[in-house]
Amino acid sequence: MPISQAFFRRTNLLLMAAGILALVTIVAGSLWLTLASERSFAQVVDAREVRSASADLMSLVQDAETGQRGFLLTRDATYLAPYTEAVARFEERFQRLAEAVADEVDMGPYAARLRRALDAKMAELAETVAASQRGDFAGALALVEDGRGKTLMDEARAAFASILERSEARLLAAIAAQETAASRLRWVTIIGAIVILGLAAAAAWTILSYTNEIVGARRELEVLNAGLEERVRERTDALIKANQEIQRFAYIVTHDLRAPLVNIMGFTSELEETLKPIGAYLDASDDKAVALKAEAEAALKTDAPEALEFIRSSTRKMDGLINAILKISREGSRALKPERVMLDALLEAAAAAVHHQASETGGGIAIEAKTDRIVSDRFSLDQIIGNLLDNAIKYRAPDRPLQIVARTLAPRPGWVAIEIEDNGRGIAASDHERIFELFRRSGTQNTPGEGIGLAHVRTLVRNLGGDITVRSEFGVGTTFTVLLPADLRSVKRSHES
Structure with a gap:
């Protein structure tokens, strides 16, 4: 179905609106999913910070305990270096952990319990180290052996484990949320790209179809203009x-x-x-x-x-x-009646009507039909062919048998030519146009007639939208060519328009 200009404009506006809507949706979805991914990434960073701060604090406490035990076992003050450094950095490391879990409400109780256990542990370590530094190694060992330090360390480890467990859960949840956001962002991008490509393809198809129709219409217009100019030229000549x-x-x-x-x-x-x-x-x-x-x-x-x-x-x-x-x-x-006419049958019937006259001289009529049908007025065709065959017989040469050839051919698309060729007396070149005039005859007038036959034939031919021409050489023969449109209905429509 042809694409109208209104349909083209409406379709392009709808496709443009849909494309803009799809683009806005893609951008909005991408921004939202990007923000969600950033939030998840921040949660991952926070969880890893809690894990890192917890591990550093635990390592620091273990270094302090290692230094304390090395000093008790060796009574060498150099073993107190890890303990001394751990005591100096303990508050800093714990503060880092406290800041890491500050936004995690459910970790607050575990951080407080860890603080109490670590404070007690560090106090127990300080007490044993102080006793050892006073030379009371037996008292220091007694404090270690009573199990209080181990209990405090176990409480600290339990608090560390609870914090790490929740931190791990939050890390896994954040990673899963980040992966989900990335997957959704990827699908939004893919689906959005498909939608935009589809809309672009639809727009391109509409534009190409409309452009092709415009090009086709322009070509048709050029052909029609050329045909119109040809028809104007033909009608002007006519x-x-x-x-x-x-x-x-x-x-x-x-x-x-x-x-x-x-x-x-x-x-x-x-x-x-x-x-x-x-x-x-x-x-x-x-x-x-x-x-x-x-x-x-x-x-x-x-x-x-x-x-x-x-x-x-x-x-x-x-x-x-x-x-x-x-x-x-x-x-x-007279009103013309276009109908399908078989030219070979028409020529055979016309030849049969005058065959006896042609055969009187020992001659005959041959038919060569290279095109077999035409849509035209049968009555007019009968009169045209009959008149031309009568003329060929009437003006035969007395010194040779009469030979007539009636042929049909298609000289160009949309046209049919009927030729009646004879070997009669021929017509002088000066009379080739004169013979079609009313009441005019050429050559020796030894046959009856009023000079209206060929004038009548030309009137019939032109009524059918065609023309008649003659080729003749005096003393050799004559060929009349009747050029007619293959379909009289197209000529009638052209005249009516």
């Missing part, structure tokens, strides 16, 4: 020919009709002159009547009948001319 033919027709009619009228007028005057001796004879006295009687009898019996015969002959000629004109006029106004 009008010029028709105008020339009307001028020739007017001249011929006035000339040929005037000749009998001049004869009638002349012989009417002569008849008047012929009646004068008769009147003089009737008016004369007896002695003069005898002298005028012979002259009156000659006028009455000879001159008057002769004048009347010339008048009658001129009148018959005028009647024949007028009837010929009326015949052509009626043919031009």
